[in-house]
Amino acid sequence: MGTAKAALEWHGSTLLRRVTGIVGRVVGGPVIVVRAPGQELPALAPAVEVVEDAREGRGPLQGLAAGLRAVGDRAAGAYVSSTDVPLLHPAFVRRIVGALGQDEDVVLPEIGGHPQPLAAAYRTRLLGVVEELIASDRLRPAFVFERCRVLRLSETALLTDPMLARLDPGLSSVENLNNPDDYRQARALEPPEVNVERFGTLAPESGPRRTVVAACTLGAAAAAVGLTLDEHVVAALNGDQIIRDPELPLAAGDSVAFLAADAGG
Amino acid sequence: MAKAFPGGYFGRALIVDLDTAATEVKPLPESVLRSFIGGAGLGAWLMHELCPPGIDPLEPPAPLMFVFSPLVGTPLTTSAKFAVVAKSPLTGRLTDALASSHFAIAGKLTGHDAIVLRGRCADRSVAVIDGDSVTLTPADDLWGLPAADAERRLRERMGPAWRVAAIGPAGERQVRYATISHDGRHAGRGGLGAVLGSKLCKAVVVRASRKVAPADPGAVLAAAKELRGRSFGPATAKYRELGTMANLLAFNAISTLPTRNFSAARFDEAPALGDEEVSTLRQVARNSCASCSIGCEHIYRGSGGKNTRMEYENVFALGPLCGVSDPDAVIAASGRCDELGIDTISAGGTIAWAMESAEAGLIDAPWLRFGDGDALIRAIEEIGTREGLGELLAEGSRRASRAVGQGSEAFAAHVKGLELPGYEPRTLQAMALGLAVNARGADHNRSGAYEVDLAGGHDRLTGGAPQVAGAIETEDRAAIMDSLILCKFLRGVFEDPFAEWAALLRTVTGWDVDAAELARTARRIVIAKRLFNLREGWTREEDWLPERFLTQSLELDSGRAAALTPDRLTGMVNAYYRGRGLEPTGVPEPGTLRELDLENMSQFDRGSTAIREN
Numbered sequence: 001m002g003t004a005k006a007a008l009e010w011h012g013s014t015l016l017r018r019v020t021g022i023v024g025r026v027v028g029g030p031v032i033v034v035r036a037p038g039q040e041l042p043a044l045a046p047a048v049e050v051v052e053d054a055r056e057g058r059g060p061l062q063g064l065a066a067g068l069r070a071v072g073d074r075a076a077g078a079y080v081s082s083t084d085v086p087l088l089h090p091a092f093v094r095r096i097v098g099a100l101g102q103d104e105d106v107v108l109p110e111i112g113g114h115p116q117p118l119a120a121a122y123r124t125r126l127l128g129v130v131e132e133l134i135a136s137d138r139l140r141p142a143f144v145f146e147r148c149r150v151l152r153l154s155e156t157a158l159l160t161d162p163m164l165a166r167l168d169p170g171l172s173s174v175e176n177l178n179n180p181d182d183y184r185q186a187r188a189l190e191p192p193e194v195n196v197e198r199f200g201t202l203a204p205e206s207g208p209r210r211t212v213v214a215a216c217t218l219g220a221a222a223a224a225v226g227l228t229l230d231e232h233v234v235a236a237l238n239g240d241q242i243i244r245d246p247e248l249p250l251a252a253g254d255s256v257a258f259l260a261a262d263a264g265g
Numbered sequence: 266m267a268k269a270f271p272g273g274y275f276g277r278a279l280i281v282d283l284d285t286a287a288t289e290v291k292p293l294p295e296s297v298l299r300s301f302i303g304g305a306g307l308g309a310w311l312m313h314e315l316c317p318p319g320i321d322p323l324e325p326p327a328p329l330m331f332v333f334s335p336l337v338g339t340p341l342t343t344s345a346k347f348a349v350v351a352k353s354p355l356t357g358r359l360t361d362a363l364a365s366s367h368f369a370i371a372g373k374l375t376g377h378d379a380i381v382l383r384g385r386c387a388d389r390s391v392a393v394i395d396g397d398s399v400t401l402t403p404a405d406d407l408w409g410l411p412a413a414d415a416e417r418r419l420r421e422r423m424g425p426a427w428r429v430a431a432i433g434p435a436g437e438r439q440v441r442y443a444t445i446s447h448d449g450r451h452a453g454r455g456g457l458g459a460v461l462g463s464k465l466c467k468a469v470v471v472r473a474s475r476k477v478a479p480a481d482p483g484a485v486l487a488a489a490k491e492l493r494g495r496s497f498g499p500a501t502a503k504y505r506e507l508g509t510m511a512n513l514l515a516f517n518a519i520s521t522l523p524t525r526n527f528s529a530a531r532f533d534e535a536p537a538l539g540d541e542e543v544s545t546l547r548q549v550a551r552n553s554c555a556s557c558s559i560g561c562e563h564i565y566r567g568s569g570g571k572n573t574r575m576e577y578e579n580v581f582a583l584g585p586l587c588g589v590s591d592p593d594a595v596i597a598a599s600g601r602c603d604e605l606g607i608d609t610i611s612a613g614g615t616i617a618w619a620m621e622s623a624e625a626g627l628i629d630a631p632w633l634r635f636g637d638g639d640a641l642i643r644a645i646e647e648i649g650t651r652e653g654l655g656e657l658l659a660e661g662s663r664r665a666s667r668a669v670g671q672g673s674e675a676f677a678a679h680v681k682g683l684e685l686p687g688y689e690p691r692t693l694q695a696m697a698l699g700l701a702v703n704a705r706g707a708d709h710n711r712s713g714a715y716e717v718d719l720a721g722g723h724d725r726l727t728g729g730a731p732q733v734a735g736a737i738e739t740e741d742r743a744a745i746m747d748s749l750i751l752c753k754f755l756r757g758v759f760e761d762p763f764a765e766w767a768a769l770l771r772t773v774t775g776w777d778v779d780a781a782e783l784a785r786t787a788r789r790i791v792i793a794k795r796l797f798n799l800r801e802g803w804t805r806e807e808d809w810l811p812e813r814f815l816t817q818s819l820e821l822d823s824g825r826a827a828a829l830t831p832d833r834l835t836g837m838v839n840a841y842y843r844g845r846g847l848e849p850t851g852v853p854e855p856g857t858l859r860e861l862d863l864e865n866m867s868q869f870d871r872g873s874t875a876i877r878e879n
Contacts, residue, residue: 200512200514200515200540201507201511232500237823239531241724241726243721244721244722257515259515259518260503260511261719262757
């Protein structure tokens with residue numbers, strides 16, 4: 001690629017900023033980035049935590065161990081993602097995390113017959129198993145799955161979730177970028193379409209207050225309707241959190257409500 | 266030679282005995298004024314001084330106070346406000362309702378920082394206050410009239426210099442959430458109109474006869490000019506251009522619009538009541554209160570041709586909360602509340618409870634159903650006249666639900682007896698705390714904690730430490746704004762509020778007050794109100810929300826559930842107590858009382874309060 005995948009630009013953001021933002025929108029706890037020792041990272045949201053691999057070049061299990069260790073005292077489960085998935089959708093993350101019940105240690109999607117260990121959910125209690133495997137140089141994720149209870153979800157099983165079926169029917173969430181061609185094709189894609197509605201004094205004097213715009217971030221959505229997220233303007237994403245961060249990634253089907261920041265009586 | 270009194274004050278309260286029209290003047294020491302400022306703060310101090318402990322608020326000895334402030338009469342925008350203060354017949358706790366009108370200026374310029382009414386008129390009367398003298402005139406011809414009509418007749422009779430605060434038929438009948446009205450504005454919450462009605466007093470009439478100068482008139486004028494300029498900026502645009510009605514659709518979009526007695530937080534028919542529909546088709550005028558440059562009043566015309574001032578709280582309470590989507594019905598209902606003199610929030614809250622109870626078969630009112638605009642108006646009419654079901658509903662949702670029983674208490678949406686305003690606590694969890702712990706009850710003016718929820722930065726569905734800190738901070742800010750008094754719609758123009766408010770107070774009074782002193786004053790006022798409630802029998806159980814909010818979750822469009830558990834609310838209340846310097850029982854720690862110079866107000870039994878176990 002010529003550039004670390006984490007720093008690759010995608011519609012005005014970086015892949016790492018986007019993926020951490022999408023995951024952060026769904027999970028209830030902290031978001032951890034595991035980097036190689038000394039690796040430079042692009043700018044991240046302030047709440048994102050960064051930890052380092054103990055050793056470089058030991059593959060995904062080393063990163064998995066670092067991540068589980070960082071989050072283990074704060075969460076029972078963790079969604080694990082690679083950084084090169086620009087089309088990762090919150091509905092996919094929610095589907096995987098939601099399937100992690102008390103009887104499973106791992107929820108593992110299998111798409112096109114291929115397991116997706118870097119788009120899966122893990123119980124943090126697996127840290128000991130992962131560390132044992134690393135110590136014995138058994139560095140493939142498959143070795144983890146041999147030693148725990150794994151819920152494997154096929155495409156059909158994944159798409160029983162109506163929200164995921166509606167918002168990411170092709171399961172593009174797991175499409176990663178393995179070479180420059182993949183990246184070029186990803187960049188050629190249009191930004192996702194999101195629904196925007198403006199309220200109160202932010203509504204246009206004439207014309208509809210609702211519209212559909214193509215925007216990868218909250219800031220881009222605001223700009224598309226002539227707004228700037230400043231001290232007088234906030235946004236609500238899908239009727240949920242109130243947000244001011246223009247870098248917040250958006251995904252297809254999102255609804256953004258722009259409100260006056262002094263909402264209230 | 267007597268020491269000159271600080272600017273902006275007369276240093277005296279007029280106490281009127283309505284039995285005899287006798288008056289006495291109570292001196293207000295400068296130390297008291299500096300400690301409590303005016304408005305709601307000074308009102309709390311006066312209530313400790315003048316309200317007999319344990320009194321029934323509707324009995325003659327219970328005082329009703331009109332409390333002014335040092336800023337009243339200055340050219341500072343939005344400062345023509347006053348507080349009406351009493352023990353609430355709805356909650357049994359302290360209530361203070363603010364209003365803006367020329368009554369504030371004329372009332373203060375009678376030569377008093379407060380006017381206190383006690384006793385009961387022998388016959389239906391009007392209390393005419395001119396300087397230190399009081400005359401009681403017959404009110405038989407005014408009895409039964411809406412407050413606005415009584416006000417108009419009195420001013421026609423007495424002259425335009427006289428200003429009037431009056432009650433409507435609901436106050437006469439002591440509906441427990443009756444209002445006091447003037448210039449079309451209302452001191453709305455807590456039943457102050459019932460207190461005036463219990464004194465057989467239809468109206469209080471005042472005129473200006475004295476003058477009071479600020480300490481530094483030139484500086485006040487300059488500050489007023491500068492503040493007026495800021496009041497035209499973007500921080501007040503919403504109020505100026507659309508009014509608070511703009512909240513309706515925005516709140517609906519974020520699942521914060523209480524609907525069908527808080528059984529939902531989104532109202533599918535909200536667009537029919539939104540600013541787009543109502544403003545475009547029905548708005549006929551925009552007005553300002555006295556001395557205000559914002560101009561938030563938006564007047565709408567209903568299908569009957571009557572003009573009515575509409576705000577978010579009217580529309581939420583009489584619209585979505587009752588499931589009513591017909592804008593003509595909501596405008597008519599709001600107008601009828603104004604004519605009868607009823608608080609629209611408590612009316613809507615009580616009627617919504619009754620609609621749910623009727624649909625569940627708990628009360629015999631088959632005509633009363635969610636969504637029925639005619640039923641809504643009939644219920645308001647019966648409340649105002651205490652006829653039919655109105656006799657029960659005039660008591661408010663807490664008393665009514667206790668009378669009906671059968672589990673209906675669980676969905677009576679009140680705190681301390683005061684019905685909730687239009688902020689869903691499950692999706693605004695800083696506000697949930699603000700509603701629970703406020704001295705006045707469920708209230709959006711004494712606690713602006715929703716600002717924390719709506720500002721972003723914290724998860725509004727997960728109340729915790731940031732929400733507690735925000736609830737305390739907004740409560741403190743409200744305590745000062747309500748005592749100075751400045752309109753809350755101005756709050757967004759202050760970048761460093763306590764410092765800027767201290768500067769305004771310095772120019773008016775001449776005191777060397779600073780931001781730190783004002784922050785301490787805020788805490789003192791909040792605790793003084795709590796101490797009054799403690800004296801009147803408050804227990805920790807009252808700092809709580811109704812069961813519905815703690816047992817039923819709401820589903821958001823995002824897929825998340827908004828749930829407020831008893832454990833979470835307990836944790837926030839406990840943290841609030843710690844932040845306020847209160848014991849786990851909610852009683853102020855001795856050190857807090859010492860720090861705030863409130864030890865002489867601690868007339869309560871420290872051992873009588875209970876600790877909630879969850």
